[in-house]
Amino acid sequence: MRGAVFGAVQSPAVRRGVVAALATASLLLSAACSSGGAEGSPSGTASASPTASRSSGSPSPGASADQPPAKGSVKVVSTLTEGLESPWGLAALPDGDLLVASRDEGTVHLIDGESGKQTLLGSVPGVSPSGEGGLLGLAVSSTFGADQLVYAYLTTTSDNRIVRMSYDERRPVGQRLGAPDTVLRGIPKGSVHNGGRIAFGPDKMLYAGTGETGDTGLSQDKESLAGKILRMTPDGEPVHGNPEADSVVYSYGHRNVQGLAWDAQKRLWAAEFGQNTWDELNLIEPGGNYGWPEAEGREGEEGFIDPVAQWETSEASPSGIAYAEGSIWMAGLRGERLWRIPLSGDKAEEPLADPQSFLDEEHGRLRTVVSAGSDRMWLVTSNTDGRGTPQPGDDRILLVEVE
Numbered sequence: 054m055r056g057a058v059f060g061a062v063q064s065p066a067v068r069r070g071v072v073a074a075l076a077t078a079s080l081l082l083s084a085a086c087s088s089g090g091a092e093g094s095p096s097g098t099a100s101a102s103p104t105a106s107r108s109s110g111s112p113s114p115g116a117s118a119d120q121p122p123a124k125g126s127v128k129v130v131s132t133l134t135e136g137l138e139s140p141w142g143l144a145a146l147p148d149g150d151l152l153v154a155s156r157d158e159g160t161v162h163l164i165d166g167e168s169g170k171q172t173l174l175g176s177v178p179g180v181s182p183s184g185e186g187g188l189l190g191l192a193v194s195s196t197f198g199a200d201q202l203v204y205a206y207l208t209t210t211s212d213n214r215i216v217r218m219s220y221d222e223r224r225p226v227g228q229r230l231g232a233p234d235t236v237l238r239g240i241p242k243g244s245v246h247n248g249g250r251i252a253f254g255p256d257k258m259l260y261a262g263t264g265e266t267g268d269t270g271l272s273q274d275k276e277s278l279a280g281k282i283l284r285m286t287p288d289g290e291p292v293h294g295n296p297e298a299d300s301v302v303y304s305y306g307h308r309n310v311q312g313l314a315w316d317a318q319k320r321l322w323a324a325e326f327g328q329n330t331w332d333e334l335n336l337i338e339p340g341g342n343y344g345w346p347e348a349e350g351r352e353g354e355e356g357f358i359d360p361v362a363q364w365e366t367s368e369a370s371p372s373g374i375a376y377a378e379g380s381i382w383m384a385g386l387r388g389e390r391l392w393r394i395p396l397s398g399d400k401a402e403e404p405l406a407d408p409q410s411f412l413d414e415e416h417g418r419l420r421t422v423v424s425a426g427s428d429r430m431w432l433v434t435s436n437t438d439g440r441g442t443p444q445p446g447d448d449r450i451l452l453v454e455v456e
Contacts, residue, residue: 092185092245092311092326092440093370093387093418125378126456127391127411130429134169135446137162139438141249142191142205143373143421143431143450147198151423151431151450154205156187156438161203161230164450174220175230181210185264186242189249194287195257202287203230206251206261213240213247215261215289236289237301241266241279246309246326250373255319258292259285260303262310262323269346272306280307280345282323282337296340306343306357312374314381316396322381324371325360332369333360334383334394362394362408372435373421378428378455379405384419386435391419391453416451417441428455 133151142154149166152174159180163172180188186208194202194217204217216233236259240248243266250262265271265280272280275297284292284303291301312324321337331350335343335358344357351359364371370387383392390413397405412419420435429452436447 092372092438093366093385125393127393127453128456129412129416129432130452130454132169132446133166133431133450133452134164134171135449136171137433137437137448137450139187140433140435140448140450141187141189141420142251143423143433144191144193144203145423145425145431146193152191152193152203153433153450154188154191156189157182159188159207161188161191161205163229169450173227175227177205177207177216177218177230177233179209179216179233180207182208184244184247186213186244186247189247190251190261192251192253192259195253204236204251204259205233206249208242208247211242212238213242213249213263214238215240215251215259217287236287237261237278237283237285239278241268241271241277243267248310250311250313252313253287254284254321255315256292257287259287259289260313260321261285262307262313264309264326265307265345269308272308272345273342273347275300275302275305278302280309281305282307282310282313282321294339303339304337304341304343306341306345306348308345308349311372312383314374314376316376316381317379322361322374322376324374324383326370327363327366329366331360331363332366332371333364334362334371334374334381335360362404364388364392364408368410372419373423373433375422375424375430377424377430382422382430384422384432385410386418386420386440389414389417389419391422391432412453416449417444417447425452429453430455 139155139157140153141156144152151164160176161174188207190206192204201220202217203220215237218233219231246264246266248263261283263281271277281302282304283301285301309326323335325333341358348354348357350363368388369385372384374383381394390410393409395405417436418441421433423431425431432451434448436443
């Protein structure tokens with residue numbers, strides 16, 4: 054049910070007791086990081102099956118039974134580059150070149166947008182890679198042409214934080230990134246669920262998706278930066294219009310936000326890992342409570358915002374998302390496929406048509422998808438991250454085209 058408020062969820066005492074028990078069990082499950090919990094299990098690993106579930110791609114509640122099927126297809130146009138080690142964040146420069154971050158090596162490479170040539174820009178000091186932490190999301194300043202600033206979300210020995218670095222192509226290879234300047238610190242870290250996606254929105258503000266680190270209670274704690282979507286100025290300060298004037302918290306009740314994207318109407322969408330049952334695509338409202346750990350998937354609970362679309366964890370384990378050609382495109386890790394969710398311009402609470410999957414198990418785990426303009430997108434594989442099955446040439450950046 055929609056209509057969440059930025060406040061405590063009122064519920065009967067009995068329900069609170071049940072919820073507390075479920076939260077305790079959820080903590081134990083998180084430690085084991087089952088199915089969709091730990092960025093998706095290795096290829097071929099079975100997941101716990103829900104006892105009663107709506108099959109993925111089924112219409113949203115209230116959708117018409119004769120809802121028209123989505124049309125179109127996707128093809129891989131070319132492989133831009135290969136041989137990348139644990140790629141995670143990807144950001145496009147104004148000239149068409151790309152920046153890619155290695156989670157485990159803590160490095161940033163420049164990828165020529167035409168030839169695919171790789172040039173090491175530098176290592177980011179302070180990165181402490183372990184588990185699902187390391188050098189994660191990248192974003193370039195919305196005024197990059199003037200300030201040449203690159204933003205990164207990274208894990209240190211004590212926390213997750215967002216930093217920015219100057220980029221100067223006149224410096225020697227391997228030294229083209231300046232010293233990191235911390236924009237925001239104190240985001241809780243864990244061996245799992247570190248979030249990591251950052252992006253500049255249409256309002257030129259910086260957004261970040263965080264995880265609850267396996268400590269489920271942090272998602273509902275509005276004093277914590279974990280299990281949230283954050284909105285801040287490029288300097289890391291709270292933005293006018295945030296739910297609370299002195300806080301960068303924009304929405305809460307998230308388990309592990311992995312994808313952020315805006316559609317043509319400037320609506321913010323986010324992809325999120327579920328525990329054992331449902332992965333989610335959410336339409337984000339300021340101050341919205343998305344339910345974790347008290348709700349997973351569509352539960353219709355008052356005070357929580359239900360996802361617009363949901364998937365069984367074996368078919369998704371969603372990571373990056375992008376908007377192109379009237380749809381949200383979602384990369385799947387454990388699902389090893391690219392999902393298309395056609396959007397309705399006037400009914401934000403439901404897709405225009407059922408989600409479709411493409412490239413099923415053709416390229417392994419898919420980590421990040423970024424718009425390349427018009428009907429094209431960049432797609433990053435994630436088979437060298439310790440959970441995939443690397444093939445010769447992994448990992449890759451693919452250019453895909455919507456047909």
